Amino acid sequence: MRWRGRKSSKRVQNESLQPHAAANPDHQPISGSILADLAAVKESIGHNSDVRFREYRFGPDKIPIVVVYVAGLSDKELINDYIVNMLLMDGDGRHINNHELRDYLFDRAMPICELKEASTINSFTSSVMTGAAGLLVEGVAGGFTFGESQVLKRNMEEPPSESMVRGPRIGFIESLSHNTALLRRLAKTDSLAITSYQIGDRAKKEVAIAYISDIVDPKLLEEVKRRITRIKIDALQESGYIEQLIEDDFLSPFPQVQNTERPDRVLAAVLEGRVAIFLDGTPFALIAPVTFNMLLQTPEDYYERWMIGSLIRMLRYLTAFISLFTPAVYISFVSFHQGLIPTKLVFSIAASREGVPFPPLIEVLIMEVSIEILREAGLRLPKAIGQSIGIVGGLIIGEAAVQAGIVSPIMVIVVAVTAITSFSIPQYNAGIALRMLRFIAMFFAAVFGLYGVILFFLLLGAHLVKLKSFGMPYLSPVSPYRVKDWLDMIIRAPLFLMKKRPDQLQTKDQTRK
Amino acid sequence: MRRCLYVLLFVPLLSGCWSSKPIEELNIIVGSAVDKEEGNKLSSTLQYVVPAALQNNKGGGTAVKPYVNITEKGVSLEPIGWEMTLKKEGFIFGAHQKTIVIASDVAKELNLEELMDLHYRDVDIRGSANVFIAKGRASDTLELSDKSIPAMHINEIANQQLTTRLLKPVTLTDTFAKLESGTSFLMQQIVKTKKGEVKFDGAAIIKGKTGKMIGTFNKKEIEGINWLTGDSKSGTVKAYRSKKEHPVFFQLKTLDSEITPKVINGRISFDVKIKSDGRVAEYWNPHERPAFENKNVRSIEREAEKEVVRLVGNVVKKMQEEYKVDVAGFGSQLRIHYPRLWNEVKGDWDKTFSEAEVTYHADLTIQDYGMIGKKNTQN
């Protein structure tokens, strides 16, 4: 009984923090006089057409009760079941006096786990508005709420943003409780801890962080909790909001928190000693801290045998490199260092650029920008049309541009290669980051040639070594060297060699058991 | 701290593209030729590639000559280059130059090191470009009747080194190192035939001290040089088992030579050891001597060895007696084995060398004789 009281008082406190608290008589308690209470509730939310009120009379004393719910949101089956049950029991034929009534309802009439008490009108209405059914009983000070919003959920399907050849075909959905439940089912360990917070000043949303309590570095956990609780925002729409509000450097093009729809990825991360963050209403979970090389890895690297995993991973590093530097290197070769490339290549490039009216930089810009536009256009359209956009853009415009002599054929190859390579980076936002940086690299190359490319590399390096994700150097284990972690960097060593958790995370329990 | 990043990004934008030269506006040179003109002047011919023509020819369109030769006169190469920019638009771009041809009459008159100074000094021109001496006018060798690019064509033959009759190609870097240290050396000589083809023909001898050409070796003598230095990768030597018989051809697979200097009482002498493994490449065999018998093989080996010693002996004799130069690296061996003595004699090494005694040993081994061991005796 005491904990209930404490909980409700806490809720009152929370309520007082609300910005519109001053406007409403916030602390108005539910008095127990059903008419007065109902009037207050109606005044607060009765103007909504989807809020329904249904009156019953209960027990031999015909005590008036009112059920308040939101049509379509509340779980009607639950309401029907329990209200009918309650009415049928009819107080066991006893006359229940007012001070027993509350306990009777709690213990006998509505023996459901989700029954909660609301002491003020305000907390009552806010529960109702988020999907619970509210119950007001004559003579009981304080209302009851039960059930939660009927979950509008879809099936757990394979996440479209991270499809894989091999691996579990299941992804998170928009319901937090399902997601955490899914993680628990997979983890099957009692040390998986899930702590939840209510974040958002106007619309409260549940945010949960998951970690393995005897692995995670307590300092990291503290830091994540500190940053989450510090969030001050109206409403969290998507986990991207959290990402942006807890990241280290908002000026960096690189994602400092990883997002994923895959429970296996989250599980692997928490087992390494990272922390996962879930938000209700989005299938995207966040993982922190993140390092640069995580952006180029997929869970599949671990599911396939180590040689395949290593090779594919190396391929991805190569594609990241190509995606970032190819146009810049092309520009510097074509307009600065024609002496470095093979003689025959010089001839064919020179021949293909014959008659092209633009300098290489403009040429690259035209093509790169148009390919970005094509990508964007294809993305937003229905799938069937999206494909035809690809054909029109890629084939027809590309071919026509070459025919018209606006761009050179070799340029088209360069742009196509960079586009494909940037799509092969598993993390969507990392791919975009590289594409953005590619343009900067191109400008450097257009002014300084290869020297500019090196300057860009140094600048990028300088930025990356200064960047941290939750206190962890972004480039580790490359820099600073953590030789132990190199087994799982560019190559993916055989599993029996990876007996240790990542050194960089400074986990409590170093060995994988 | 981060503001710095912004400023940084603006720096390149504020400036411009100073050194940028679009590739299609370059005049890509693949070869050049230097000739002598009247009145103490030189003429330089540059061979520009026309990339578009090269591309069109591939497509099977009307064949256009894929190169343009432009000639200008002047006192040295640099002013000639500037003169050319008055004639043809675009920068002269030498980074892809493969071939430099110098007319023999220029090489005989001018110090090569001075003549080539521009090439050594320029940062663009590759040190791996090959240098040739042309019999007759050098610019003619850059004009061929077929539609390939002459400079590339010459260069490819030179780099292949398929026969002992062709000298190892001499690069720009090689000539510089040799001239700088005053060592005499050989350069490949090319000549334009009447049919409009270019042919490799012997070698020009450059005296290290003066940097001038003093004579030539013919193809036979080149063979001797190649056996002496061990530079060849393939080639044959013919051996006569007897005067009446047809020759047998020994095709070499490996070649190794060693020059050992000896100093006895201040007299310098050299011992040349040549070792080679090979096979019988062609054997006209009227007496049906089967190669299956070791005795016959051995006798072919012996004859071939004799021929090698004769070839090498001839050319060394010519070096010592006619030209009085060392172009085969005898001096460098002396430097390695007797560094102190070398310091004394290096000032006038070519002369000292011409008085040294040289002995020869050839050791040829026939490892196999191909698919045929014996002629069919039935016919």
Place this chain on the structure above:
Amino acid sequence: MNRLPADRISTSQTTIILINMMLAAGILTLPRVATEKMMTPDAWIAVIVGGLISMVIALIMVKLCEQYPDKTFYQYNQVIVGKTLGSIISLAVVFYFLLLAALEVRVMAETTGLFLLQGTPIWAIIMPFIWIGLYLTLGGINAVARLLEIIFPITVLFFIVVVFLGLKIFELDNLRPVLGMGIKPIIDGVPATALSYSGYEIILIIYMFMQNQEKAKKVVLIGIGVPLIFYTLTLVVIVGALSVEGVLSQTWPVLTFIRGYEITGLFFERFDSLLLVIWIMEIFSTFIVSYFAVAMGLAQVFKKDTKIFYWGVLPVVYLIAMTPKNINSLFAFGGWISKFGFVLFGTIPGLLLLLSYIRRKNT
């Protein structure tokens, strides 16, 4: 000025700072500089001897640092010789690093201007370079160390690959005879080669930041050992390819050597400019470490915030870098700096060590 514990650098980072500090623009001219005095192909032996001498001096420096594990050179020399004299010594060291930083910038600009960007004004080459240096050094010693960890493997690997690709123009005969003229030329050559190792004196300043200071001796030995191997390899291959006479006549022998061969069938045919471009990173690393040493030195002498000096020193570096009029005065400038450094760091650490022993005894 008291660093946070987070600003510690690991043993491997210290080693890499040391190596990167030594490998710089000098290697591009090293074969010529080392051979000049000797005129024999034995310069590589002199380089090894020079490296061993440098190791001894570096060990003395470590001994000195061990006396004051939680202070930098700038701080403890004031403890040993008093405030005024200590400040003067510190300023001399700062001056040395300042000149070194400027020299590296200028050599980078000269080679870049010659080989890569003919026609680009020198200020345009220098400006973005030092801006990036500033951006990085503002992140403190840790950021510097981490970037060097990235630069080091790339540059070293690339350099070794490029040198080995050139083995086809390598002729062993150019290196023979070994010791043909006896020991004397080597003794003549040692001073020049010992100078080429300048850079290890940075241990005086970074020792304080080390996490495991007891490993400093190992760090110094490896830190000098790697450039030693590197220099020896370079000399052997390049003298072998170009011959002694060839090396002597070249302004940038290493680049000439790479210019002498081409590899067909790859995306690049020539590697000289490519090596230079990669090597710019190595020059950059020497520049930022010196720059860091200057700013920190000034901050500790004048007891002000380091950030002011990071910004303030930048134009000074630029102006000094622009001072030499031509390539000859640049080489003279470089020679002068390394001699100045040799005198400074060859004598003062030893003297300070002696004085600190005497001081310990007295108290």
